[in-house]
Amino acid sequence: MLYAMCFALFMLGLYCAVVKKNMVKIVLGIVIMEYAVNLFLILLGFRTDAVAPIVDRQFLETGADGMTVTGAFLRQAVDPLPQALVLTSIVISLGTLALMISVCIRIYGKYGTFDITEIRRLKG
Amino acid sequence: MNVPLPVFVMVPLMAAFVLPLFGVKGKSAATALANAVTIALLVLAVLAAVHLADVRTADNPNPREVYEVGRHAIPLGINMVLDGLSCLLLLTISVVAAAAMTFSIRYMEQYTAKSKYLSLFLLMVAGMNGVVLSGDIFNLFVFLEIASIASYALVGFGCEHEELEACFKYMVLGTIASAFILFGIGLVYGNTGSLNMAYIARSIRSSGVNPGLAFALALFVAGFGLKAALVPFHAWLPDAHPSAPAPISAMLSGVLIKSLGVYALARVVFNVFGVWPAIAWVLIALGVASMVIGVFLAVGQWDFKRLLAYHSISQMGYVVLGIGLGALILARGGSTAWASLAILAGLFHLVNHAVFKSLLFLASGSVEMATGTRQLKKMGGLALKMPLTRTTATIASAAIAGVPPFNGFWSKLVLVIAAAQAHFYGLAAVTVLVSLVTLISFLKVQRYVFLGELPDHLKQTRDNGGSMFAASAFLAALCVLMGLLLLIPALRANVLDPAVAALTAGIDYAALAKDI
Structure with a gap:
């Protein structure tokens, strides 16, 4: 269910980016798409009633090959990797967003409009 | 010598962050440093290849x-x-980057903020080197974004009306492609529990492809196809490539669409998911559509750089067709030798296209700098005024049109042979036809730019010598000599064959993840 809603959000963003005429709305559509992907990545690591993936002393046991974490911890903890991925992806989308918004401002300065149907010097 | 691999990313990345500090006064020092970095990368790439x-x-x-x-x-x-x-x-990235950087020494004097340009250029090189070296699919995405963001900024570098418009269009489509790719990566991680490409290949080999993974592959084809500007994902390329400064057009058409698009696509399809007939047919369809539609759109163009950009789409079609044909033969369990031949044609054409298309873009930049226009109808008779540019441009045009003995001829010849051997006579005929149309379109370029009557306003035109000619001459020499890569067995065995073997080995890529 959550995954389906996440996918619906992605498609909503894609629709917005493809159909809208206003440049700022296109940028917003792209941002929504990126948020949907981030949400999806977080959902991959999600578990109900889980603990944070930080190894405490109580989760360590001494086995045949030295100190290892207990199986109970592995069954309980959320997956930390998607969280690291989402952080990276947020930083990347921030960079893209900043560049897109600044290009929008420059285009507004040159053309005096945000409407992409009026920004049409390139053709062929 | 064994070159530590992170060097290829670290050196340009660090130089990219140092360069803006030079400011306006240290412009020549910044140029020297950036050139030293690209040449050092070329040397290192050769050392790595020798190793x-x-x-x-x-x-x-x-x-x-x-x-x-x-x-x-x-x-x-x-x-x-x-x-x-x-x-x-x-190797391809390093060669084109070194040539484009040498060309920039003189060409970029017409723009302000040269050190920022050099910084973005090296950032793009770092991103591309990272993409081709990464063995981890999320890391590949991060490097792909580094290269893409740098290229968005470079396309809009002139900050004029057309450049900003092209930049926005490119950026929107590029970001949508990135979102697709990231979504695909998420699906792959959810289904296999790993981000390492070798390990993913191993899980897919043992458990097969489920609907989630198939959807991820579809997202990858769309995402990387957008980055590679294959028809029907090509809409941004004819705007973005002509708007960038000429050396950047050379980099974008020469290597960016290849390393971010075709390389990533081939790696994911062959080495991670493994080939099966459906995906091979998709590749062939994309290749043929790009080849045919690209070339017919190109013939009607009157803007020099726009014409070249449409030819990029068409020539990328050859590359994807070669790779797709190889995939189809492998997926049907046909002979590996013929599959290798088709893939060899695709990869060899990829390298050749990088060389001759970047040379053509450099020549167009040289003409634009001398005459101040890109419109073919406003030029003419430049053969006498610009003999150096004319020579290199003619060599590159002959190469792209497949005239022997230049490099383009050999790769197209191998592709036709491979298609005929696989009993795709129709495809072989289409390949030859597209090549003929390419020839017509470049005869038009010759006729309107270099031959014909010299208009009055171009009487004072001077040729561009110095670093711009040095870069063009280097690439032109490669155009002439690269046929040897195929003809001399020792060179072929050491440069092209390992690349082909990397793809035909297919899902054996999983062998990298030995134990867990």
Whole structure:
């Protein structure tokens, strides 16, 4: 269910980016798409009633090959990797967003409009 | 010599952050540093290729060098892999980057903020080197974004009406492609529990492809197809490539669409998911559509750089067609030798296209700088005024049109032979036809730019010598000599064959993840 809603959000963003005429709305559509992907990545690591993936002393046991974490911890903890991925992806989308918004401002300065149907010097 | 792989990313990345500090006064120092970096990268890439050729033996036709970042073994840590295909792309990127950077010394004097330009240029090179070396699919995405963001900024570098418009269009489509790719990566991680490409290949080999993974592959084809500007994903390319400064057009058309698009697509399809007939047909369809539609759109163009940009789409079609044909033969369980021949044609054309298309873009930049226009109808008779540019441009035009003995001829010849051997006579005919149309379109360029009558306003035109000619001459020499890569067995065995072997080995890429 959550995954389906996440996918619906992605498609909503894609629709917005493809159909809208206003440049700022296109940028917003792209941002929504990126948020949907981030949400999806977080959902991959999600578990109900889980603990944070930080190894405490109580989760360590001494086995045949030295100190290892207990199986109970592995069954309980959320997956930390998607969280690291989402952080990276947020930083990347921030960079893209900043560049897109600044290009929008420059285009507004040159053309005096945000409407992409009026920004049409390139053709062929 | 064994070159540590992170060097290829670290050196340009660090230089990119140092360069803006030079400011306006240290412009010549910044230029010298940036040139030193690209030339050093070229030397390092050659050393890495020599090392890989040393490792290669008859028993081990597909050598791989692995660098484990932080010494965490696969699949725990991030790793970088240098195999034949990565090595071929690394060499191509370094050659084109060195030539484009040399060309920029003089050409970029017309723009302000040269040190920022150099910084973005090196950032793009760092991103591309990272993409081809990465053995980890999320890392590949991060490097792809580094290269893409730098290229968005470079397309809009002139900050004029057309450039900003093209930049916005490119950026929107590029970001949508990135979102697709990231979504695909999420699906792959959810289904296999790993981000390491070798380990993913291993899980897919043992458990097969489920609907989630198939959807991820579809997202990858759309995402990387957008980055590679294959028809029907090509809409941004004819705007973006002509708007960039000429050396950047050369980099974008020459290597960016290849390393971010075709390389990533081939790696994912062949080495991670493994080939099966449906995906091979998709590749062939994309290739043929790009080839035919691209070339017919190109013939009608009157803007020099726009014409070249449409030809990029068409020539990328050849590359994808070659690779797709190889995939189809492999997927049907046909002879590996014929599959290798088709893939060889695709990859060889990829390298050739990088050389001649960047040379053509450099020539168009030289003409634009001398005459101040890109409109073919406003030019004419420049053969006498610009003999150096004319010579290099003619060599490149002959190469792209497939005139013997230039490099383009050999790759197209191999592709036609491979298509005929696989009994796709129709495809072989289409390949030859597209090549003829390309020839017509470049005869038009010759006729309107270099021959005909010299208009009055161009009487004072001067040729561009110095660094701009040096860069063009270097690429033109490669155009003439690269046929030898195919004809001399020793060169072919050490440069092209390992790259082909890396793809035909297919899902054996999983062997990298030995133990867990």
